[in-house]
Amino acid sequence: MSQTAAPREGEQRCKIIAAAERLFREIGYQKTTVADIARALGMSPANVYRFFGAKSEINQAVGRQMMREVEEALREIALGPGSASQRLFDLVTANEAMNAARYVSDRKLHDMVEAALTENWPIIAEHIGNVDACLELVIESGVKSGEFAPLDPKLGARLVHTACIRYCHPRLLVECADHAVPSSAQMIDFCLKALRNGR
Amino acid sequence: MSQTAAPREGEQRCKIIAAAERLFREIGYQKTTVADIARALGMSPANVYRFFGAKSEINQAVGRQMMREVEEALREIALGPGSASQRLFDLVTANEAMNAARYVSDRKLHDMVEAALTENWPIIAEHIGNVDACLELVIESGVKSGEFAPLDPKLGARLVHTACIRYCHPRLLVECADHAVPSSAQMIDFCLKALRNGR
Numbered sequence: 001m002s003q004t005a006a007p008r009e010g011e012q013r014c015k016i017i018a019a020a021e022r023l024f025r026e027i028g029y030q031k032t033t034v035a036d037i038a039r040a041l042g043m044s045p046a047n048v049y050r051f052f053g054a055k056s057e058i059n060q061a062v063g064r065q066m067m068r069e070v071e072e073a074l075r076e077i078a079l080g081p082g083s084a085s086q087r088l089f090d091l092v093t094a095n096e097a098m099n100a101a102r103y104v105s106d107r108k109l110h111d112m113v114e115a116a117l118t119e120n121w122p123i124i125a126e127h128i129g130n131v132d133a134c135l136e137l138v139i140e141s142g143v144k145s146g147e148f149a150p151l152d153p154k155l156g157a158r159l160v161h162t163a164c165i166r167y168c169h170p171r172l173l174v175e176c177a178d179h180a181v182p183s184s185a186q187m188i189d190f191c192l193k194a195l196r197n198g199r
Numbered sequence: 200m201s202q203t204a205a206p207r208e209g210e211q212r213c214k215i216i217a218a219a220e221r222l223f224r225e226i227g228y229q230k231t232t233v234a235d236i237a238r239a240l241g242m243s244p245a246n247v248y249r250f251f252g253a254k255s256e257i258n259q260a261v262g263r264q265m266m267r268e269v270e271e272a273l274r275e276i277a278l279g280p281g282s283a284s285q286r287l288f289d290l291v292t293a294n295e296a297m298n299a300a301r302y303v304s305d306r307k308l309h310d311m312v313e314a315a316l317t318e319n320w321p322i323i324a325e326h327i328g329n330v331d332a333c334l335e336l337v338i339e340s341g342v343k344s345g346e347f348a349p350l351d352p353k354l355g356a357r358l359v360h361t362a363c364i365r366y367c368h369p370r371l372l373v374e375c376a377d378h379a380v381p382s383s384a385q386m387i388d389f390c391l392k393a394l395r396n397g398r
Contacts, residue, residue: 117374158381159389163362165371172364175316182357190358194393 013051013061015041021062029059029112060123063116066109067127070098071134078134084142088160088195089188091134096167096184103170104177113170131168132157142195149198160191212250212260214240220261228258228311259322262315265308266326269297270333277333283341287359287394288387290333295366295383302369303376312369330367331356341394348397359390 019040023032034055038045052058077091103113116124135157142148148156166172167184182190218239222231233254237244251257276290302312315323334356341347347355365371366383381389 155380155385158378159386162365162378162381162386163389165365166361169371171370172368179357179361181354182361186354187358187361190362190390190393193396193398194389196398197392197396199392199395 009051016048016051016058017061017065020058021065024062024112025106025108028108029115034058059112059115060121063112063121064123064126066102067123067130070095070102071127071130073098074131074134075137078137084138084145084147085192085196087138088135088142088192089185091138092160092164092167092188093184095131096173099168099170100173104173110170110174117171128161132161135160139195148195151195151198156195160195163187163191208250215247215250215257216260216264219257220264223261223311224305224307227307228314233257258311258314259320262311262320263322263325265301266322266329269294269301270326270329272297273330273333274336277336283337283344283346284391286337287334287341287391288384290337291359291363291366291387292383294330295372298367298369299372303372309369309373316370327360331360334359338394347394350394350397355394359394362386362390 016037020032020037023036023040027036034045034048037058038048041048048058052061073094074091077087077094080087080090082090103110115121132154136153139148139151139156139160140153143151143153143156161168164184164187166176166179167187215236219231219236222235222239226235233244233247233251236257237247240247247257251260272293273290276286276293279286279289281289302309314320331353335352338347338350338355338359339352342350342352342355360367363383363386365375365378366386
């Protein structure tokens with residue numbers, strides 16, 4: 001791939017992130033070097049370093065991009081049609097399915113997730129906050145419509161997210177894979193009972 | 200310590216487990232050898248091997264012993280006086296406090312917990328089952344007295360345990376230490392709302 005004239009910085013960054021993600025899936029996150037990424041794009045490592053100061057910045061950007069895709073899907077559900085209960089169900093199950101597809105089935109990507117968790121990358125707290133915000137939208141609308149009992153939507157979002165952590169957290173998705181009960185559907189039903197009732 | 204005449208096998212095993220636990224706390228779980236344990240008890244390594252076939256069996260026994268202490272405290276709460284709601288609250292908060300004291304504050308012991316989780320020692324599934332059984336006792340009595348809505352106590356126990364995993368799981372206790380909200384008290388309150396209401 002040759003460089004086009006005056007490519008916008010954002011576009012170049014996107015290309016680098018996409019190439020890095022592909023390599024992380026193919027040869028693994030640890031084994032991929034900046035030189036590999038540059039070679040895949042037909043550019044020099046020095047050119048990659050114009051956009052990212054270090055490999056660690058590329059790692060974070062790949063992780064952020066994968067999480068953003070999930071967040072966008074969840075936000076669409078949160079703002080979509082249907083009762084608050086239905087949207088809460090759809091949101092948690094979509095989150096579970098997307099995380100499982102991204103981080104569990106793909107063993108090579110799971111290594112990156114392990115590193116992100118162990119090294120506590122800042123993108124994790126950001127992602128948790130963004131999922132919380134989606135849950136908050138649903139709970140706020142449910143409280144407004146009277147479907148749910150009065151409750152601070154921020155607290156409600158944290159409660160549902162924490163109660164459902166076994167279906168969100170990549171490590172727990174692996175660790176609890178053999179625990180069929182409770183299913184996410186059973187857990188969401190349990191949370192909905194709590195949300196519907198003020199006491 | 201010299202060997203007393205015809206010591207009962209159980210007593211000897213207990214002594215070995217207690218000495219191993221002390222050494223795990225002092226010098227760490229990985230660094231403790233069977234020779235260290237034998238020396239601490241004034242016996243030969245061969246004598247330790249009469250009771251435990253391998254170091255890994257001693258590790259499991261130490262873990263099992265520490266978990267049993269927690270399980271006994273929880274069972275006492277489950278069978279004790281007070282409303283089902285109060286006992287559920289006491290049970291989950293005692294579990295949180297005891298696990299934090301055992302596995303989080305004590306960094307050296309946390310290494311053993313990490314190994315147990317990573318290598319999926321059988322004692323973990325056993326412990327989860329035993330805590331479930333305590334929760335089941337409380338939920339069953341709450342359903343019987345009408346304090347909780349009708350619900351299969353086994354499923355109820357799994358739901359509460361899973362919703363509260365952030366306050367039970369040693370890794371999550373560390374990983375979520377900075378997340379003050381929801382507190383375990385807030386989460387138990389949320390679970391109680393769900394348990395009290397059938398729909």
